[in-house]
Amino acid sequence: MTVSPDDHGRPVGELDGRPAPRAQVPRNQVRSIGQVLAALKGDFPDVSISKIRFLETEGLVTPERAPSGYRRYVESDIERLRYVLTVQRDHYLPLKVIREHLSLIDRGEAPPGRAGLLPAGATPVDPGASTASASTETSTGDAGATTPAPSSPTPPSRQPLRLSRKDLLEASGLSESALMELERNNIVTPRRGTAYYGRDALTLATAAKRLSDYGMDGRHLRAFKMAADREIGMVEQAIAPYLRRSEGRGDVVAEVLSLVINFHAALVRSGLEK
Secondary structure (H helix, E strand, C coil): CCCCECCCCCECCEECCEECCCCCCCCCCCECHHHHHHHHHCCCCCCCHHHHHHHHHCCCCCCEECCCCCEEECHHHHHHHHHHHHHHHHHCCCHHHHHHHHHHHHCCCCCCCCHHHCCCCCCCCCCCCCCHHHCCCCCCCCCCCCCCCCCCCCCCCCCCCCECHHHHHHHHCCCHHHHHHHHHCCCCCCCCCCCCECHHHHHHHHHHHHHHCCCCCHHHHHHHHHHHHHHHHHHHHHHHHHHCCCCCHHHHHHHHHHHHHHHHHHHHHHHHHC
8 A cells, every 4th residue: 555645744544553654756756745845854844835835936946736736846846945945044045146046056057156055966957947946036125136047038927925824933933922022023014904924024034033043032133123213214214305206216215225235234244254
């Protein structure tokens, strides 16, 4: 009797009253999202199905879909996920930078200065296997935009992120009490008028979880929030004259936001290097 997990990672059946052993899947055979989760859990204990689905919405992995609608992953998809999770965990790279690295890997090139970060056994995938890795970054949560390589096909547009509270907790790794503290300090909030969380909320929640590993708790994050509020006030005052104009408003906001974020990041980097 052959037993395998379903698309949600639950055993379909048992053998002699015991859970079925995990099968060895050949490289050219597809896996369900539950099997992918089981393959990644050993190296990435915090990974969840919600996290894998989030990386898909970000265009970092593009599994095929079975006629039933279930995701079907091949080995190159799993290697891709391992790379993303590795650089997020060990180097805390933003998704924009990871997307640029994946675009290079898709073209058979090594990421600049980071070839050693490729997980063991990972190989560049067929450039035609995934077109979403070179997606143009348009979210205001990231500093700057990434233009797809001219040789890459036009990537699909990014799907809006709409996370329930449970999804946010699973994807970020936060505890319920930690999320409540972030909400009390108005650091992480649902989208206005809804009970759902967006892209920036997930970025903040994930960063808060990682920072807590280094002993940075709610007191430190409140200080960051207060500093950000002061910066927001200065930016709003500076761009107010441009917002009254009918043309180019969005361009001005995006440019100033990018400049402020890059300026702030450079200040922190240079300060830490002293």
